[in-house]
Amino acid sequence: MTSSTRRRFVQHSLAASAAMLAGLALHAPAWAANDNDTPIRIIVGYAPGGAADNLARLYAEQLRQDGHGTVLVENKPGASARLALDYVKRSKPDGKTIFVGPSPLFTIFPLTYKKLGYDADKDLVPAALLTDVPTVIAAGPQQPYKTLGEYVAWAKKNPQQASIGLATIGSAGHLGAVALGNDINVKITPAAYRGASPMLVDVISGNVSMGWDAVASMMQLYKGGKLRFLGVSGTKRAKALPEVPTAKEQGFGQFEYATSWYGAFVPGGTPPEVMARVEKMFIAASNNAATAAKLEGLGLEVVGKTGKEAQQRMLTERAAWKPIVEASGFVAED
Template identity: 55%
Template sequence: MHNRFSWPKLATALAAAVAVVAAGVPAAAGAASADTPTRIVIGFAPGGALDVFARTVAEKLRVSLGETILVENRPGASARLALESVKRAAPDGKTILISPAPPFTIFPLTYKRLPYDPDKDLVPVAYLADVPLVASASVSQPYKTMPEYIAWVKRNPASTGFGLVTLGGTVHFGVLTLRKAIDVPLTPTAYRGAAMMLTDEIGGTLPIGVDAIGGQMELHRAGKIRFLGVTGTKRSALLPDVPTLQEAGVPGFDMASGWYSAFVPAGTPAATVARLEKALLDAVKEPDVRARMAALGMEMAGQPGAQARKTIQAQRAQWKPIVEASGFTADD
């Protein structure tokens, strides 16, 4: 007697066998379980302004996405360690970098080698916040405006110190631009932190300095320092009565403001990026987020990832000839 195959029965048996095998195979690489926590990675220690911002955003995302959101602090190498860790993460939407501008705008110009490609290894998801900076001086100084300061420093060429907290950053190259424009050998003077810079300002040993608004507001309210001008192309909502440096006829600082944007690893599906973009933009539009961050010197921007990419390219293009002319290279 010959055995006869029943194709319907064979198909059923094969399907069952495949199901048994598949049950023992882990999910494909790059996929993530629905209950896998989403990590927001930042390159700074707990307690700072970016840490507070990231945790505030995380609270909003927990509600809007219905997921567990963790904030992971990976300080070191001027936020590059955080960037590298996100670059290596699975492109599944479960790892988000919130970064300041320099790793994407200035570092590609000042470092001979970077362990990442700022245009290929990460995808901009959303431009979240602006961090305007302000030029300040002691109230005991004889100048009350930037034009008055420039006239004063031309008369006092031995007092050319210009305070900042990071060499090789946008303020540094803004000072170099201003130095060339007014033909005065201004000296970028780097401090370990804003507190030390402001101490020298108030003490009269530093004629002027530039740093984030948030770190200077209390001294301004206390009548210790005077605000002379803000960076950027428009006045800050935090200091509406203070002109921009550009308005005051001071070149070099129109793209010197800081910002924070969100990124995910390259290869993250477009639908996942769009989902995160919406959640992040919704978060920074919340009135309580805006109010809390304003107290730390941030203005919520809420622009899509495409705008973040355009901003990065525009700022890098502006700074490139200035950095190249300076001959400055970073080495840490």
């Protein structure tokens, strides 16, 4: 083979290889090429500094450390996080725009809002279940009851004084109190506040007979002896409160589903392989010991389960709340 023939052979081989590689690139998933060049955006429906924002930023940092490129957190507060949800549902289903938000948007809101503005089953779908948010029923330390059972006995004797302080009407705590009141034949009057702080002032002073909110928002007051915890939500005791029984183990299952949770959601129509990728990276982040410890420091309990498990939990909780919402007659206008 002459030198010129050899040169033509090498050039032909290189050209064929380039053509083959170009053909493979055309058939690769759209997100596979330069995947880390496009930032991941985690959309939060609340202002900076709150629990949802802090959770999102911890996950964003862990995703960056895990090699997923640039991960940004964008806050789009308003309409109880529905503005952020609407933004994500209209985003490209490529796994790059992810809504991180609380479960009531998908479990309670579809039952209570007259005009929801989204399909809770189709517009967004869960890619991963991230953390639980344990909640607790609390009372002032001067009250004559120390457990939920003692509260019920007291409420039956003092029905006009039975009340519950709430940061959000239509919340799981509100609905749980409605169910409890129906079961013991006592109307527990909801008292709405603009946030947990003013509500807790009235709980401590005894202006309302009990209050309900996340464990995290009341922990310091509880440890300081300014609040008494009557029972936690869910089916198991909170890791941070092993000494406080659940309402259910005291015989009151009305707050079983009052433990909300945070999930990572992607737009409907996201391809299965992209869903799997998002699910895998969020579960891996949840399983990081340092990140889990930081999340638990916020009063959250790390779960780190699949999107399928999140979907099943969502449907189960919605079905459990439906008859309670219907019995209450509560409708959220906005």
